[in-house]
Amino acid sequence: MADPIGKRPLILRYVLLAIGWLSVALGVIGIFLPVLPTTPFLLLAAACFARSSPRFYQWLVEHPRLGPWIRDYLDGNGIPLKGKVYAIGLMWLSIGLSCVLVPLPWARGFMLTSAVLVTVYILRQKTLSKS
Template sequence: MKIIYITLGFIFFGLGALGAVIPVLPTTPFLLLASACFARGSERFERWFTATKLYKKYLETYYENRSMTRKTKASLLTLSTTMMLLSLIAMPNIYGKIFMGGMIVFLYYYFFFRIKTIKEQAEG
């Protein structure tokens, strides 16, 4: 099972790295998935992952103090809301639509009230 987690970790890491240069592809969600997979798969790969520039730029502040920059929150909410709205529109079942609507409300609640917003740090 560990080999599956490690493999998934590298796939998600690759997608997250692509997302750092391709504006349409999200970075943070893929890096979060990579982090979770590496944590379950291998302590060595988890240490490697947490030492990468991508981790430090996109995830370190979130893991340290459960906070994100306004830019990170906006990009995550934009992508998530778009995907959820597409699902909501395509959903034929009224209960599915209600569920997706509830998920969108919860997403915004969580991002606005449970994750602190911090200022961008100047790189230097």
């Protein structure tokens, strides 16, 4: 069976790599800044790397410091409560600001609907219990 990543357009692979590395950088910053969520950025990076570079995906998942944040979710152990709170809080803050800045009712409706759906998704994920 052929490698599906090799069949992706090269520009798409580069875009996914760029988003992945930006997400890793933001996730690492989020470890030190309490207002920036770490887990969602590292999960986004893992998803981007899984679709663009198996080598970087493996590096991230097996990384001694960053890997546990991702493995807990991938193994079905859940998302840390802190990650859920920050992800939902920052999402609603940014959606709220966007709704103030964007006067189009249909756009506001789309943003609010998206925020509700993402909130429900995050809340339905298992919460990682402290061992």
